[in-house]
Structure formats: C-alpha cells, structure tokens
Amino acid sequence: MFNELGAVLRQTGQKLINEDIGKIDKKEGIHNYVTSADLHIQEELKEALADVDKDAVFVGEEQEHTEVAEGRNYFLVDPIDGTTNFIHDMGLSCLAAAYCKDRNVIAAAVYNPYTDELFTAEKGKGAYLNGRAIRVSERPISNGLVALGAGGGPREESIKHVLPIYEYCFLNSRGIRSIGSAELAICYIAAGRIDAYTEYHLMPWDYAAGGLILKEAGGEITDLSGAPLPLDRPSGIAAGNLLAYADIMRLIKEK
Numbered sequence: 622m623f624n625e626l627g628a629v630l631r632q633t634g635q636k637l638i639n640e641d642i643g644k645i646d647k648k649e650g651i652h653n654y655v656t657s658a659d660l661h662i663q664e665e666l667k668e669a670l671a672d673v674d675k676d677a678v679f680v681g682e683e684q685e686h687t688e689v690a691e692g693r694n695y696f697l698v699d700p701i702d703g704t705t706n707f708i709h710d711m712g713l714s715c716l717a718a719a720y721c722k723d724r725n726v727i728a729a730a731v732y733n734p735y736t737d738e739l740f741t742a743e744k745g746k747g748a749y750l751n752g753r754a755i756r757v758s759e760r761p762i763s764n765g766l767v768a769l770g771a772g773g774g775p776r777e778e779s780i781k782h783v784l785p786i787y788e789y790c791f792l793n794s795r796g797i798r799s800i801g802s803a804e805l806a807i808c809y810i811a812a813g814r815i816d817a818y819t820e821y822h823l824m825p826w827d828y829a830a831g832g833l834i835l836k837e838a839g840g841e842i843t844d845l846s847g848a849p850l851p852l853d854r855p856s857g858i859a860a861g862n863l864l865a866y867a868d869i870m871r872l873i874k875e876k
C-alpha cells in the first residue's frame with residue numbers, strides 16, 4: 622500500500638513545482654492561509670487516491686470536514702503542508718497522506734517535490750526515504766538539533782508553550798530549527814537529521830502520516846501529555862528519537 626500511496630504523492634507533487642500560488646485566502650485564526658494551489662492539489666489527490674482504494678473516504682485539510690463512519694477506511698490528506706513556506710517560495714513544503722483503518726494509520730507517505738524526497742511507511746514494515754530504510758538518531762537533546770513550531774492555533778498559548786523550551790534548547794543543544802512544515806519536521810527526525818520537535822497546536826493532517834513514519838523508524842510521537850495522538854481533533858505534539866523524546870517530555874512537564 623505505501624508504494625502506491627508514494628507513487629500518487631510523487632506524481633501529484635511534481636505538478637506543485639510548476640503551480641502558481643494563485644489566490645491567497647485567509648482561514649480561521651491568525652496567518653492561516655489557503656491558496657488556489659492547495660485546492661487544486663487536493664482535487665488531484667482525491668482523484669488519484671480513489672484508484673488506490675475506491676471505497677476509502679477522502680478527508681482533506683481544505684474541504685468541509687467529513688465524519689468517517691465506524692469501520693470505513695479513509696485517507697487523511699494535507700495537499701500542501703507548509704502553505705506559508707509555499708507562499709514564500711521556501712522549497713520546504715510537502716504533500717502528506719495517511720491511510721487509516723479502524724481509526725489507526727496503517728500506511729503513510731510524505732513527499733517534498735522541491736528535494737524529490739519521498740518518505741513512506743507501512744505499519745510493521747519499517748520507514749523509507751526514496752526506498753531506502755531510515756532510522757532515528759541516538760542523540761539526546763544535549764547533543765542534538767531541536768525543531769520548534771509556534772505557527773498554528775492560538776498564538777499566545779503556543780508561545781507560552783515554546784518559549785521556555787526554546788530558552789533551554791538554545792542554551793543546552795546544538796541548535797534550534799523551525800521547519801514550517803510539521804510533516805517534514807517529523808520525517809526529518811525519522812531520517813535521523815534532527816532529534817526532537819514540539820508544537821502546541823496542530824491538526825491531524827499535519828502529523829498523521831509523519832507519525833507512522835517516525836514510529837516505524839524507531840522514534841516516538843505523542844500529544845503533550847504522552848498519550849497517543851488523536852486523528853479527529855487538534856492536538857499538541859511531542860516527537861523525537863527515544864532519548865530526545867524523553868528529554869522534550871521532561872521539559873514540557875517542567876515548564
């Protein structure tokens with residue numbers, strides 16, 4: 622399944638490179654945008670994923686949100702994760718799709734068309750970058766790179782969450798990065814590039830696909846209390862290789 626999912630994302634993602642931003646509209650919240658490209662890519666993905674599983678429900682970020690009936694398989698899709706990066710031509714955006722069964726992610730793909738990097742995973746079968754197995758690092762925060770995000774949801778709450786962690790990591794890690802795409806940040810931990818990541822408020826399509834990829838690469842990802850991430854409502858996230866995840870959870874509890 623993850624090969625088919627990956628093929629759809631790669632094929633559709635190549636179109637994103639030449640896509641005009643088009644119209645930029647504001648969504649609910651502060652600096653939360655949707656472009657004509659998000660809508661177009663979502664339509665393309667909807668059509669292409671129907672060939673992967675014609676019975677699965679399509680749940681996309683940029684559509685009216687559909688309740689998925691118990692027992693139905695579904696695709697949870699972010700057509701462009703990192704829309705603000707896309708608007709600013711950063712080359713740091715991706716397409717993300719999670720295939721869900723019994724309300725669990727069982728296959729996932731995340732594709733950055735600007736670097737032609739395709740991250741994939743299937744439950745119990747490992748995680749891959751362009752077909753090669755990937756694994757998290759073994760660096761604790763003291764020796765690692767930490768991604769921090771504060772872009773989504775209520776900004777005052779987000780900044781309260783992130784500032785004490787920023788201060789600690791600024792003084793006690795190799796450095797801090799803000800990737801601007803939650804799915805890519807999570808996949809970068811899976812590939813052993815960075816070591817931990819937290820953000821106060823994300824939507825399920827921002828982390829569902831990356832979450833499976835990270836777990837299959839030997840990492841951990843949960844909500845801010847250490848509980849499994851929900852697929853039906855917003856959540857904060859904490860993610861890392863096993864050492865850095867323990868560090869970031871300690872920082873979240875102590876702040």
Ligand code: LIP
Nearest residue numbers: 701702703704772773801802803
């Ligand atoms: C974005 C995330 C980003 C986060 C924003 C937003 P979008 O997703 O991936 O990292 O900080 O809150 O949710 O809206 O570009 O798909």
